[in-house]
Amino acid sequence: MMANPSKLMRGLGRGVIYALLALGAFVILIPFAWTLSTALKTPQQALMYPPVWIPEPVVWKNFVDAWNAMPFATFYRNSLLIAGLNIVGQVLSCSLVAYGFARLRFPGRDALFLVVLSTLMIPFQILIIPRFILFKELGWLDSLLPLIVPNFFGGAFNIFLLRQYFMTIPLELDDAAKMDGCGHLGIYWRIILPLAKPALGAVMVFEFLESWDDFLGPLIYISSTKNYTVALGLAAFRNDYFMEWNLFMAATAVAMALPLIIFFIAQKYFIQGVALTGSGGVKG
Amino acid sequence: MTQSVTTHATVVRVPFRERFKTPEWLSGYLFISPWIVGFLVFTLGPFIASLYISFTEWDFVKAPEFIGADNYVKLVNDPLFWQSLKVTTVYALGRVPLGIAVGLAAALLLNQKVRFVGLWRVIYYMPVVLPPVAVSLLWMWVYNPDYGILNGMLWTVFGIRGPAWLQNEFWVLPSLMMMAVWGMLGKNMIVYLSGLQSIAPEMYEAADIDGANVWRKFFNITLPMMTPIIFFNLIMGLMDSFKLFTQAYVMTGGGPRYASLFYVYYLYQHAFQRFHMGYASAMAWVFFLILMLFTVLVFRSSKLWVYYESTLGKGK
Numbered sequence: 001m002m003a004n005p006s007k008l009m010r011g012l013g014r015g016v017i018y019a020l021l022a023l024g025a026f027v028i029l030i031p032f033a034w035t036l037s038t039a040l041k042t043p044q045q046a047l048m049y050p051p052v053w054i055p056e057p058v059v060w061k062n063f064v065d066a067w068n069a070m071p072f073a074t075f076y077r078n079s080l081l082i083a084g085l086n087i088v089g090q091v092l093s094c095s096l097v098a099y100g101f102a103r104l105r106f107p108g109r110d111a112l113f114l115v116v117l118s119t120l121m122i123p124f125q126i127l128i129i130p131r132f133i134l135f136k137e138l139g140w141l142d143s144l145l146p147l148i149v150p151n152f153f154g155g156a157f158n159i160f161l162l163r164q165y166f167m168t169i170p171l172e173l174d175d176a177a178k179m180d181g182c183g184h185l186g187i188y189w190r191i192i193l194p195l196a197k198p199a200l201g202a203v204m205v206f207e208f209l210e211s212w213d214d215f216l217g218p219l220i221y222i223s224s225t226k227n228y229t230v231a232l233g234l235a236a237f238r239n240d241y242f243m244e245w246n247l248f249m250a251a252t253a254v255a256m257a258l259p260l261i262i263f264f265i266a267q268k269y270f271i272q273g274v275a276l277t278g279s280g281g282v283k284g
Numbered sequence: 285m286t287q288s289v290t291t292h293a294t295v296v297r298v299p300f301r302e303r304f305k306t307p308e309w310l311s312g313y314l315f316i317s318p319w320i321v322g323f324l325v326f327t328l329g330p331f332i333a334s335l336y337i338s339f340t341e342w343d344f345v346k347a348p349e350f351i352g353a354d355n356y357v358k359l360v361n362d363p364l365f366w367q368s369l370k371v372t373t374v375y376a377l378g379r380v381p382l383g384i385a386v387g388l389a390a391a392l393l394l395n396q397k398v399r400f401v402g403l404w405r406v407i408y409y410m411p412v413v414l415p416p417v418a419v420s421l422l423w424m425w426v427y428n429p430d431y432g433i434l435n436g437m438l439w440t441v442f443g444i445r446g447p448a449w450l451q452n453e454f455w456v457l458p459s460l461m462m463m464a465v466w467g468m469l470g471k472n473m474i475v476y477l478s479g480l481q482s483i484a485p486e487m488y489e490a491a492d493i494d495g496a497n498v499w500r501k502f503f504n505i506t507l508p509m510m511t512p513i514i515f516f517n518l519i520m521g522l523m524d525s526f527k528l529f530t531q532a533y534v535m536t537g538g539g540p541r542y543a544s545l546f547y548v549y550y551l552y553q554h555a556f557q558r559f560h561m562g563y564a565s566a567m568a569w570v571f572f573l574i575l576m577l578f579t580v581l582v583f584r585s586s587k588l589w590v591y592y593e594s595t596l597g598k599g600k
Contacts, residue, residue: 017393017396017398018398020393021393021394021398021404023393024390024393024408024469025404025408026408026409028407028410028411028469029407030426031422031423031426031433031466032410032422034422034425035422035425038425046431047430049429049431049436050436050439050440051431051433051436055377063287075532082442090568093318093319093322096315096316096318097315097316097318097319099315100311100312100313100314100315100316101316103309104308104309104311104312104315105309105312106308106309106310106311106312106313107309109312112316112320115323115484116319116323119323119327121575121576121579122327122331122572123523123526123527123566123568123572123575124572125527125548125551125571125572125573126325126330126331126332126334126568126569127326127333127334128329128555128568129330129337129555129564129565129568130329130331130333130334131326131330131331132312132555132556133333133561134325134329134330141592150322150326152318152319152322153318153319153321153322153323153326153394153577154319154322154478157553159319180376183305183306184306184311184315188315191506208394208415212415212416212417213415215415215416215417215529216529216530217532218550219533219556220556231415231416231417231418232417234415234417234418234421235417235533235534236498238421238534240295245425245428245431248421248425249421249425252418252421252422254417255417255418255486255525256414256415256418259413259414260410260413262413263406263409263410263413264406267406267409270409270413271405271409271474274471274474274475275474275475275478
């Protein structure tokens, strides 16, 4: 890339770059490989010293045993339900709100948007106790509702992200649609949403991770096993099967599978989305 | 950009049905109404309530009793409060700069013309998507002193007996830092990468003409241009470090001997294990104030070291 004195030096530079990249990838991947390796071992082999890498024999049954040791099917169903509804809730509410802030004029708009941004500064920790009490009063404790309902009222970060994106869509499109007799709801639905697909995609994948990975929320609000999420089930699994590392790693692999699959399918949106938040955040 | 001349020229008369439409300001409020409701019910209400609760003693059994600033006085005299503050600060001071350096290094490597850019990015980004509970379990196994792969490798490669990482008062925080750097690398890297790609190539070409070497180009162009993004990652990293909870809950339980008693974990113990709602709320408010203070300090300091293109252009 940059002018180097000789071909030899350039070749050497390339070599160093690739070596460093490979070293980084190696460090990143080793814990994954170690998880998978242990998940396929016999209990005796998992506790060998020094550790062995290749399971002998390969015990596929560990996955079945781990899956059946706890109602993981129920946990998966709960987590999927929560994540699915949260995605719908966040995308709908945040895009509506972002449309209001990006495309409409009303008194106090800029001040209110400042309030949206400042809520980003309020740590969740300061809200958990009153929210817990609120949900207790509503009789929602030990149900999935506390983990779902708030997401239908917009999240500051997603509102910010979508507003920034909506602002880049030319206003002339709105005017043209108005000429055709479109109201704001029509413009929002037919013009802005289809044009904002990359940003909406980013919101969807972030929201999926946010709810799939959440631990503190379920830990506080949910008490009976039938309402556990995957994250909560995994933590409980740890308490019950403390020393059985092979089953333990099998369960961990199962909990990691879905986010990884979704990441591989939608990696474009993940990587774009992070870049989007980064530049959006920096440019303010 | 499309031309708007024709559009404006044709909007001469307001069409008949336009006059009966909802006025724009009302539409505006309607569009943002989900946020307004959510803000009042789930944010502003709890925010005020938590301040009130912090001045009460409340265990959920008896009614809340107003006790003034007692919780705050108790807090200042609680050695574990100071311990949790210390643990959290030490962790943040170690992890944030480490995360920034490693992320920037990875982005610089990937910004060269390398093959399989997509593949490298995907690999580095993988840990970011994993649930923190799963990551915690995975690393507990990596760090296992007797059967874990880290000590296994130290022994086979270097002949060193590694420590009991998570059960060792000295090593527990560095262990958690390393694990966080592993998990965050991809996210930091992508943000830096987008920043690196927005630096105009002309700047480097000009530097080449002046005969600048790689290091000079890095310190005089790349680094200053990256400061806004470093700043962004610094704020995000601080927030993430201060909010650490899952790892303490799953991996260490705050131990050994309170060496990993993170602030939020200690708060959680008071709120949801001992039901000291008032005391925990006071802790939450102190937490909030500390975060605000840190953020203000970082923002203030940013004037000294963050360069924005506009100021650079003026040849400041």
